[in-house]
Amino acid sequence: xxxxxxxxxxxxxxxxxxxxxxxxxxxxxxxxxxxxxxxxxxxxxxxxxxxxxxxxxxxxxxxxxxxxxxxxxxxxxxxxxxxxxxxxxxxxxxxxxxxxxxxxxxxxxxxxxxxxxxxxxxxxxxxxxxxxxxxxxxxxxxxxxxxxxxxxxxxxxxxxxxxxxxxxxxxxxxxxxxxxxxxxxxxxxxxxxxxxxxxxxxxxxxxxxxxxxxxxxxxxxxxxxxxxxxxxxxxxxxxxxxxxxxxxxxxxxxxxxxxxxxxxxxxxxxxxxxxxxxxxxxxxxxxxxxxxxxxxxxxxxxxxxxxxxxxxxxxxxxxxxxxxxxxxxxxxxxxxxxxxxxxxxxxxxxxxxxxxxxxxxxxxxxxxxxxxxxxxxxxxxxxxxxxxxxxxxxxxxxxxxxxxxxxxxxxxxx
Numbered sequence: 001x002x003x004x005x006x007x008x009x010x011x012x013x014x015x016x017x018x019x020x021x022x023x024x025x026x027x028x029x030x031x032x033x034x035x036x037x038x039x040x041x042x043x044x045x046x047x048x049x050x051x052x053x054x055x056x057x058x059x060x061x062x063x064x065x066x067x068x069x070x071x072x073x074x075x076x077x078x079x080x081x082x083x084x085x086x087x088x089x090x091x092x093x094x095x096x097x098x099x100x101x102x103x104x105x106x107x108x109x110x111x112x113x114x115x116x117x118x119x120x121x122x123x124x125x126x127x128x129x130x131x132x133x134x135x136x137x138x139x140x141x142x143x144x145x146x147x148x149x150x151x152x153x154x155x156x157x158x159x160x161x162x163x164x165x166x167x168x169x170x171x172x173x174x175x176x177x178x179x180x181x182x183x184x185x186x187x188x189x190x191x192x193x194x195x196x197x198x199x200x201x202x203x204x205x206x207x208x209x210x211x212x213x214x215x216x217x218x219x220x221x222x223x224x225x226x227x228x229x230x231x232x233x234x235x236x237x238x239x240x241x242x243x244x245x246x247x248x249x250x251x252x253x254x255x256x257x258x259x260x261x262x263x264x265x266x267x268x269x270x271x272x273x274x275x276x277x278x279x280x281x282x283x284x285x286x287x288x289x290x291x292x293x294x295x296x297x298x299x300x301x302x303x304x305x306x307x308x309x310x311x312x313x314x315x316x317x318x319x320x321x322x323x324x325x326x327x328x329x330x331x332x333x334x335x336x337x338x339x340x341x342x343x344x345x346x347x348x349x350x351x352x353x354x355x356x357x358x359x360x361x362x363x364x365x366x367x368x369x370x371x372x373x374x375x376x377x378x379x380x381x382x383x384x385x386x387x388x389x390x391x392x393x394x395x396x397x398x399x400x401x402x403x404x405x406x407x408x409x410x411x412x413x414x
Contacts, residue, residue, distance in 0.1 A: 019155065023201065028162045030198045033191040034166065035165075038129075038166070039170045041109075044170075044183065044254065044267050045112070049180050063251075064122075064376070066372060074373065077366065080133060084137060084138045084359075094202065097137065098195050102131075108127030110184065112184045113180070153289035154289050160340030164281040231412050241406065244375065247375035248379055249393060252389075261320055261322055261325055284338050285337035298346040301342040302342055304338065304404070306335070308334060309331075312335065318390065346407075
């Protein structure tokens with residue numbers, strides 16, 4: 001049935017009822033699954049696979065595979081989000097895409113588990129990015145669909161933990177199972193299991209009438225004018241810069257530990273640093289997200305997080321030792337926890353339309369994915385020819401600091 005004029009469909013209504021901890025836990029677990037499927041390979045498996053396939057050119061192969069995969073995600077996330085917004089399944093708008101994304105991601109990981117060529121690495125990783133982004137677009141939109149504004153900092157804090165917990169789980173699985181193929185299979189199994197609680201208890205509102213599809217308007221909808229929506233524009237730009245800094249700082253962590261810090265077992269070292277980093281995010285994300293809810297302020301926390309994360313980059317640049325790496329992980333985790341929780345809440349408050357939440361968050365997620373395209377092209381020549389790892393981490397610190405300062409340009413959120 002088509003809603004009467006002036007009546008807001010339930011699926012588009014601004015939520016007012018607080019969500020329960022069980023629902024939040026299911027959303028967080030699904031996020032952990034998709035980030036484990038991405039970050040286990042990025043931090044360990046793809047790096048080791050690139051070295052096995054092309055030992056003399058590992059940085060190029062690793063950058064090529066991750067860069068092409070990131071390019072796929074740039075398109076996949078907003079497109080999947082826009083289709084999710086228009087989905088009229090009796091299970092809701094988001095559930096079908098969470099399920100399809102998990103199944104497709106599993107296929108991609110299984111492809112990667114049995115290949116020994118660059119071409120098949122590209123195929124497998126692009127499948128993981130394509131379907132993982134469909135899952136992420138849907139599960140991310142579930143938060144503004146269901147969570148009232150004054151609870152979003154706290155829920156955002158828990159959702160923020162999913163990224164670092166995903167890194168910890170993915171890295172742990174990749175390291176524990178030892179072999180490259182076994183690591184991919186373990187990540188695939190975990191991804192599939194992680195979405196089950198959400199699928200069984202999503203409470204997803206059904207869209208009873210699909211808006212008319214005008215292809216020209218559908219395509220134009222992916223452009224959100226920064227002149228018409230300046231706060232959305234600033235929010236997109238600052239997230240892009242934060243993620244450029246983060247990508248520059250983390251993309252070659254395995255090789256930084258192996259070649260600059262010269263640890264004996266870099267995969268184990270990555271796991272240890274990820275665990276330290278995750279613990280620090282755990283301490284700050286929920287606490288500061290809840291604090292930002294209580295005082296109804298977001299920008300000051302995001303700015304402060306940019307300063308803290310920049311300090312971590314300076315430490316890694318000038319103290320390339322194991323104690324320096326540990327200290328850098330502590331500082332970076334503390335700052336990133338605040339950023340992830342509070343910035344997510346801020347972004348949900350500057351979306352142009354409730355009708356297009358998943359699509360608009362997908363456009364925001366381009367700011368997460370696009371840096372993964374640029375970062376390998378920037379990082380590889382810096383590491384090889386333009387100053388090495390110190391120059392790389394100083395650049396990461398500068399970009400992150402700039403992002404923290406520019407968030408103050410957002411006007412409609414305190």
